[in-house]
Amino acid sequence: xxxxxxxxxxxxxxxxxxxxxxxxxxxxxxxxxxxxxxxxxxxxxxxxxxxxxxxxxxxxxxxxxxxxxxxxxxxxxxxxxxxxxxxxxxxxxxxxxxxxxxxxxxxxxxxxxxxxxxxxxxxxxxxxxxxxxxxxxxxxxxxxxxxxxxxxxxxxxxxxxxxxxxxxxxxx
Amino acid sequence: xxxxxxxxxxxxxxxxxxxxxxxxxxxxxxxxxxxxxxxxxxxxxxxxxxxxxxxxxxxxxxxxxxxxxxxxxxxxxxxxxxxxxxxxxxxxxxxxxxxxxxxxxxxxxxxxxxxxxxxxxxxxxxxxxxxxxxxxxxxxxxxxxxxxxxxxxxxxxxxxxxxxxxxxxxxxxxxxxxxxxxxxxxxxxxxxxxxxxxxxxxxxxxxxxxxxxxxxxxxxxxxxxxxxxxxxxxxxxxxxxxxxxxxxxxxxxxxxxxxxxxxxxxxxxxxxxxxxxxxxxxxxxxxxxxxxxxxxxxxxxxxxxxxxxxxxxxxxxxxxxxxxxxxxxxxxxxxxxxxxxxxxxxxxxxxxxxxxxxxxxxxxxxxxxxxxxxxxxxxxxxxxxxxxxxxxxxxxxxxxxxxxxxxxxxxxxxxxxxxxxxxxxxxxxxxxxxxxxxxxxxxxxxxxxxxxxxxxx
Numbered sequence: 021x022x023x024x025x026x027x028x029x030x031x032x033x034x035x036x037x038x039x040x041x042x043x044x045x046x047x048x049x050x051x052x053x054x055x056x057x058x059x060x061x062x063x064x065x066x067x068x069x070x071x072x073x074x075x076x077x078x079x080x081x082x083x084x085x086x087x088x089x090x091x092x093x094x095x096x097x098x099x100x101x102x103x104x105x106x107x108x109x110x111x112x113x114x115x116x117x118x119x120x121x122x123x124x125x126x127x128x129x130x131x132x133x134x135x136x137x138x139x140x141x142x143x144x145x146x147x148x149x150x151x152x153x154x155x156x157x158x159x160x161x162x163x164x165x166x167x168x169x170x171x172x173x174x175x176x177x178x179x180x181x182x183x184x185x186x187x188x189x190x191x192x
Numbered sequence: 193x194x195x196x197x198x199x200x201x202x203x204x205x206x207x208x209x210x211x212x213x214x215x216x217x218x219x220x221x222x223x224x225x226x227x228x229x230x231x232x233x234x235x236x237x238x239x240x241x242x243x244x245x246x247x248x249x250x251x252x253x254x255x256x257x258x259x260x261x262x263x264x265x266x267x268x269x270x271x272x273x274x275x276x277x278x279x280x281x282x283x284x285x286x287x288x289x290x291x292x293x294x295x296x297x298x299x300x301x302x303x304x305x306x307x308x309x310x311x312x313x314x315x316x317x318x319x320x321x322x323x324x325x326x327x328x329x330x331x332x333x334x335x336x337x338x339x340x341x342x343x344x345x346x347x348x349x350x351x352x353x354x355x356x357x358x359x360x361x362x363x364x365x366x367x368x369x370x371x372x373x374x375x376x377x378x379x380x381x382x383x384x385x386x387x388x389x390x391x392x393x394x395x396x397x398x399x400x401x402x403x404x405x406x407x408x409x410x411x412x413x414x415x416x417x418x419x420x421x422x423x424x425x426x427x428x429x430x431x432x433x434x435x436x437x438x439x440x441x442x443x444x445x446x447x448x449x450x451x452x453x454x455x456x457x458x459x460x461x462x463x464x465x466x467x468x469x470x471x472x473x474x475x476x477x478x479x480x481x482x483x484x485x486x487x488x489x490x491x492x493x494x495x496x497x498x499x500x501x502x503x504x505x506x507x508x509x510x511x512x513x514x515x516x517x518x519x520x521x522x523x524x525x526x527x528x529x530x531x532x533x534x535x536x537x538x539x540x541x542x543x544x545x546x547x548x549x550x551x552x553x554x555x556x557x558x559x560x561x562x563x564x565x566x567x568x569x570x571x572x573x574x575x576x577x578x579x580x581x582x583x584x585x586x587x588x589x590x591x592x593x594x595x596x597x598x599x600x601x602x603x604x605x606x607x608x609x610x611x612x613x614x615x616x617x618x619x620x621x622x623x624x625x626x627x628x629x630x631x632x633x634x635x636x637x638x639x640x641x642x643x644x645x646x647x648x649x
Contacts, residue, residue, distance in 0.1 A: 022199050048278065048332060055325065071311045079318040084351075087324055091347050094332050094340065154310045155371055 026067045034060035047093050055086050072155040210295075213305045217294055225441035226256030232559050239563045250490075250499040253506065266430035271334060274427065278333035283428065283435035286326025290442035293320035297449045298373045300459045300543030302536070312373040313450065317361065320446045323439055324350045327407075327424050330436070334427035342423025345413045345570060349404055352577040357401035359585030363394040363592040364454045377458030384465035384606045388455040393588045393617045395455045397581055399557075402447035404577070406440060408558055410565040411573060448554035449547075456550045459543030473538075476545045477518035484510035517545060579631045584624035591616035 034057050041053035062077040162170050204211075230245065230252065237244030245252030270279055296315040298304035309315055324347055331343020364387050365371065368379040380386055388395045404411040413423075420426070425436050452458060463469045487507035494500040520538035568576070595616035599609050 022203055025196070025199060046275075048275070048329070052278070052281075052329070071309065072314075075311045075314045075318045079314070079321065083318060083321040083324070083354075087328070087347055087351055090325070090328050090332075091344070091351075094328070094344065155314075 023067060027064065030060045030063035030067060033057075034064070047096070048090070051086065051090050051093055054089075055082055058082050058086065070154060072158045210305050210307070213303070214295065217305065218291055221291065221294070221442060221445075222260070222438055223256070224445075225438050226260055228441050228444070228555065229259070229437075230256050235556070235559050236563050239560075250494050250503050250506075253502065260434075263431055263434040268430040268432065269427075271336070271427050273335045275333040275335070278329050279427075282326045282330030282333055283432045283439070284326070285329065286323045286439035287435045287442070289319055289321075289323035289326065290439045290446060293317075293446050294442065294449075296373065297446070298377070298453070298458070299449075299547050300540050301374065301377075302540040303544060304373070308372060308374060310372060312371045313361065313365070313376065313454065314371055316373075316446060316450055317358070320443060321350070321354060321405075323443060326436070326439065330428065331424035334424075336427050338421045338426045339424050342420050342426070345420075346407060346424060349407070349411065349413060349573065349577075352574060353401040353404040353581070356397050356577060356581040356585045357405060359582070359589055360394040360398035360401065361450075361454065363391050363585070363589045364398075366589070366592050366596060367391060373453055373458075376453055377460060380457045381460050381465065383609070385609070386455065386457040386460075390609055390613045391455070391588070391592055391617070393584065393620050394592070395451070397585045397588065398451055398455070400576075400581060402451065403558060403561065404573070406443045406447055406558075408440075408444070409562040410567050412567065413570050413573060444555055444558060445551065448551040448558075451554055452547060452550040456554070459539075459547040461542065461546055473521045473542065474518075476542060476549075477514045477521070480510050480514035480517060484508075484514060517541060575631075580624060580628050583627045584620060587623045588617070588620040591620045 037053040037056040037060065041050045041057060044050045044053065058077065058081045062074045062082070065071075065077060066074040233255075234244045234252070245255040248254040248258045270276060293316045295305040296309060296312060296319070306315070327346045328343045331339040331341075331346070334340075365376075367383075367387050367390055368376045370376060370379070383390075407413075425433055428436060461472055463472065484507045487503050487510065491500050491503045491507075494503055520534045520541055523534050592613065595609075595612040599605075599612045602612075604611060
């Protein structure tokens with residue numbers, strides 16, 4: 021019961037703030053609503069007993085990426101940005117993509133309705149004390165079963181970092 | 193409706209103790225922060241050969257309460273062109289993040305609000321890092337140049353030093369192999385040595401980075417009064433301003449607690465595993481008793497009757513605390529059969545004392561540095577962070593890892609680990625200085641194009 025209340029609360033906050041993020045005219049307000057959306061997602065992770073994902077979401081997205089976002093936004097001259105057209109000529113493409121996505125989701129819901137118990141993967145949550153320690157499990161699977169993808173991802177990030185440094189460096 | 197009521201009931205039944213503790217912390221913390229401010233002013237006065245606040249109460253002991261009342265009844269000004277909502281939200285965010293991160297800390301083995309969370313130390317660090325939004329948004333919402341400058345400086349500073357602090361935490365966590373706060377302290381009690389000795393470089397890095405993160409002198413660039421009025425707080429007044437202050441002092445407590453837990457043995461007594469030093473158990477009650485005796489001695493010197501009574505009350509408070517601390521160590525001596533029954537009380541009470549004692553020493557170090565060192569320039573601050581601390585902490589992580597592998601190969605434990613970790617620390621320092629020297633030579637060659645930094649103002 022408590023789980024359900026928490027889930028609907030966080031999900032509601034996430035969806036509402038996502039909508040607000042897109043519709044606000046003021047960029048800083050949009051950024052604040054993006055932060056609340058990310059925090060609500062972190063809350064859903066916590067409700068699913070994925071503590072490690074919860075804190076990684078907060079440290080990386082909220083504490084890292086969003087700080088940089090706001091940092092950049094504050095340097096932009098907002099008065100100029102407000103007068104510009106916020107949505108470019110991608111209206112029709114966006115509508116098409118959104119419709120396709122809605123179709124996919126609808127199809128999934130519809131098919132799951134037809135086969136009760138086989139459609140959506142609904143897991144019954146184990147009690148918290150029966151779960152293995154979360155961060156240790158994540159570490160085991162990252163450095164055990166998924167070592168190669170993990171290393172590839174880290175090399176990719178390293179390449180991106182070096183690329184950023186090279187681009188930011190003053191040309192002499 | 194019925195279900196919701198039932199759920200609330202169930203929730204309260206499960207979580208009443210943490211809720212109560214949380215409320216207690218939120219209620220008491222402003223008072224503690226106020227007294228930290230008083231202590232800071234007194235220490236500053238002492239270092240500058242003056243008396244500091246003396247008027248309100250004996251030796252200014254009631255000054256924090258007078259300050260709080262003043263802040264509460266001051267006029268609350270919101271600038272006309274400010275973004276009202278964000279202006280309102282920003283200080284709340286700052287305080288909220290700081291208070292929330294306290295939930296993960298363990299003051300003694302018994303007292304922890306969020307008991308035994310698996311991600312322990314990450315929770316504390318991650319949540320307290322969110323306080324930066326309060327500063328950045330507050331600076332932006334004030335619609336003032338000084339505020340914006342302060343906010344920009346603050347976010348740049350925090351992002352740079354967060355990396356170094358994180359790496360310092362990683363090298364300490366390599367020694368424990370767990371994120372759980374209780375297990376971290378237990379690992380130090382098992383090894384019989386504090387991690388500050390095993391990872392001195394990590395402790396140093398964390399110390400510097402934590403000063404920078406809490407925006408305190410010599411790294412208080414975001415609120416440098418000689419350049420930016422009051423930085424991001426310029427437009428804030430009255431109670432909102434005091435919320436920022438509360439957040440700053442709470443953050444100090446948080447970083448001091450993290451350092452205490454990771455490096456200074458948490459709630460363990462110094463040399464907890466050395467039996468012949470067990471007489472140190474008597475140090476806390478004796479120390480507090482000495483303070484009580486000093487207060488009684490000073491009573492005749494107080495000018496008015498009220499102040500004399502107040503001094504006596506303080507002495508009485510110290511006396512009661514000393515008694516509480518003395519009971520668990522004295523009882524087993526009088527009656528050895530109760531030793532087992534008293535043990536958890538001993539761990540709880542004395543653990544709390546040592547934890548708070550270490551946190552206070554760490555905060556005192558902060559103040560000492562603040563009144564000793566002049567403020568850095570912004571480019572110096574950035575250079576120190578990026579050219580020295582971050583390479584140092586990354587190299588240190590690598591070398592601590594290597595040292596631990598070597599130590600495991602030779603089956604070293606406890607104090608024996610010093611044989612491998614000390615060379616690692618020296619190597620890390622040497623490598624970092626080498627990198628710094630290279631950078632310096634590099635900078636000297638292209639000094640003509642001096643970096644006229646945007647944030648320097």
